[in-house]
Amino acid sequence: MTIKLFVDDAYMKTCEADVVAINDRGGIILDQTIFYATGGGQPGDSGWLVAPSGERIEIATTVYDEDRQTIVHVPASSIDGKLAVGDQVKCEINWDIRHPRMRIHTALHLLSAILPYPVTGGSVSDGTGRLDFDIQDASLADKEELTTKLMEMVSAGYPLSTEWITDAELDANPELVKTMSVQPPRGADKVRLLRIGDDVDLQPCGGTHVRSTGEIGPVLIKKIEKKGRQNRRVRIALI
8 A cells, every 4th residue: 555645635745655565667756755546537647766876767658556555656668777675765846737737626626516416427637627517407507607607716825734534424415426437545444525614615535735825826727518418528728
C-alpha cells in the first residue's frame, strides 16, 4: 500500500521516497508519493523522479495497480539501469499541470451544487472539465446565467476542508453520494469528504482541490449538450 501524501496536502510539490518495487512493465512503486493516481475522472499526475545519480526520470502518468492501494509511477521511457529497489528518490510534481486540474476539479464541485441533480459522469482535463447530469426536466438555465452563478460562488472565496467518515456512516447517509457512475473508494473503513464553506457542498471525493474557491479564478460554462433523453453534459473552462 502506497502512502498517499496528496490526500492530506495537495500542495506538496516535492517529497523524498524509497523505491519498493519495479514491476515487469517498468512501473515504479514507492513507499509514499505526492503523485495523484488516475481515478474519479481526474488524470494521474506527471512529473519527475530524481535518481540517486541526479538523473531526472520523467513520469508520464500515475495509475493504481490491480489492488487499488498501490500506486504505479509510469516512466516516459525505459529506466533500465537508472533505478533499483531500495534507492531513495526525490519526487517532483509537474505543478503547471496539476494546479489547473485542482482548480477545475473544485469548480466542478461548485457546478454540482448549482445543479442539484444526480451526476452520471464527469472528467477533469487540462483547463477544462465536464459533468453529466440526469435531469428529468430538459430545461436548463443558459450558459451565461450558469456562468454568473458559478462565478458568484468562486468570488465568495469559500474555504475547502476535508473530514472523514466510516463506510458504515456513508451507507447510512447515501444522499452524500452525488455520482451515479463512480462510487467513493472503500476498503480502508474510512471515506474522505470534501466540504466547501459551511453548507455549499459536501460529498465524498479523493481528488485534489484548491484551498479556497477564490483560487479557481475566472471560469465559464463553455457548452451545454444533450446526451440522450435525460442526460445533459455541462462543460466548463478556465479563462
